[in-house]
Amino acid sequence: MQVGRVHAERRYAAAWAAVAVMVGLTAAVVPGAGDQALTCLVFVAALAVATLPSWQALAVVAALFATTTVLPLVVDGWLSHGNNFAVILASAAVWSFRLAWQRQARLLAAERDLSELAVEQERDRIGRDLHDILGHSLTIITVKAELAERLIDTDPDRARAELADLQRLSRDALADVRSTARGIRGISLPGEIASARMALEAAGIRPVLPTVADEVPSRWRDLFAWTLREGVTNVIRHSEASECVVEVSAEHIAVRDDGRGPADEGSGTGLDGLRQRARLAGATVTTSPGPGRRGFELTVTVPA
Template sequence: MQPWIPRPTVIAATIVGMTIVTLSGFMVPALWNEAVGARDAAGFTAGLAGVAAVFAGYARLLWLNLMRRTRPAHRIGLAAIAVACWTAPLLGVDQGWGNALLIPSGLIAVVLPLRPAAAVVAAATVLTPVYGTLLGLPALTVLYEVTGVPLAAFSGYVTVWLFHVVQELREARAELARSAVGEERQRFARDLHDVLGHSLQAVALRAEVAERYLDRDGGRVRKELAEIQRIARDSVRDVREVVRGYRATSLAAELDGMSAVLRAAGIRCEPPEVSPALPAHVHEPLGWVAREAATNVLRHSTATWCEIAVRADGGGVRVEIVNDGAARRSTGDAGSGLPGLAERIAAAGGEFRAGPAGDGTFRVTAELPAVPVEGDA
């Protein structure tokens, strides 16, 4: 089952929350020692307030950089956190405050550009054992701190990088869906131009000829007007064919195009075998089903695969399209695409069903009779 992927802000808030929970583990020993009486209540309150302030600043800087709101002023915030954390061990290394040395490391590669961040991490890795030794930290603790600085910096960098990569992939998928719709509109515009461009030019030329002979040859004028009527009727018929999708439309071609678009988006999809003996009347409505299904997969799902099946027998032709990563949304949010398809298939005498299958997949099924209904031929 494909997992549900929440909104970017929800993912970012989760990352920030989990990071703060992780960092809190470093400060639990120090706060616990303060709470059980290592110092007075005022000392515990001051320590708790300081930790809360550092974590609040840390969370804000991490959130802003996840949201791509990086500012040069963030370096001041990082410096303030570093000063607070490197000053904290002076309160008592034996009370657990030495763990604070690791806290700023996770923000270094998040706030700073990569090259300055690498230099700062290297400097912190060198200074940490020196400072830890001066503070009187045990040798194993110093080793732990030295190892933890680059690891924490790398972890922070990778976390933010992966978040941004996921966002770029999400945006690329949305752009691909828009491109697919745009290409279909361009195809329709080209077809419409091909149909009407020549016809309207011919009508204009015939009208000029009729105007030229208006006072000299009535028979020629009538001939030209009759030709204009014929061209206009042919143009109307051609435009209707374009709008209804009859021009060069076949179910096999539509399914091939659908699978190619989905594969370009990184979705596993293979075109099915389509019998060349399918009834002519099924190609146009089932082709619309393929187009709309492809758009829905790209726009409204986090699919990794899509399966297409075409079955034909004496009773009719059935197309079934199933994809994983079905979005958790109500039927009312589906837009006009699926209801429009249902109307088209019903007008052709068929049956149409679409909706989540309950196992994380979305299923679209359209079935048309082998014999066209009256008025649909």
């Protein structure tokens, strides 16, 4: 801000110097040009309006109007030739151009700010989506890889099935990342319910999930799906739970486990991203211990 003020002061000082030079040149041609020299003051007025601060420009225009009006009255043989009104007309014309230029400059600045904001919002969206995609997918892949390793000697067929799931999950995660980069990736609540059930069972956690979510309005389904994904991912990663309960209604979704609870309640990149999604949708995110102060509960509530 200090640099900008110094720059403006220098610009206005240069403008005053230019106005002073123009006035000096006008005075220099008076002996030869007589009252015709008053025409030069029209250009001085235009220069002042174009370059000086508004109130200073107004003062200069008033002084020039008075000069071009009074001098022909007090100097023998001098005529106004309409220069006093020419000062007013030229000043008004230049002032209108100055206003148009200022509006255009503000418009360009606003467009630049909006572009920067859009870039920042897109960067945040990609960051949230990549965290949610990779965090969820890699968690399930890790769980299934560990399960396949345990089963490879005792149940080879089940191990091969888990490895096949690993390949499918890896391909799905790659497709989601590519879709995120293009900004066209979608998510569905029924799909997340099925995925959560599979992931919890693979992790050895008993899932208690709804089979359908038809009562959820369509405008809240994406938010509920993201909530379910984030909640189940955290249960598998951190909770050491034996059971995960998901409750879904038209106005809220809750993901609750009976594990050890988080070391730092309600923190983390994923939850921060979920809070941002909820805030943009007009919903609220709450976190708390589960029943009996055991485990952890994540709840998203939407307006009725």
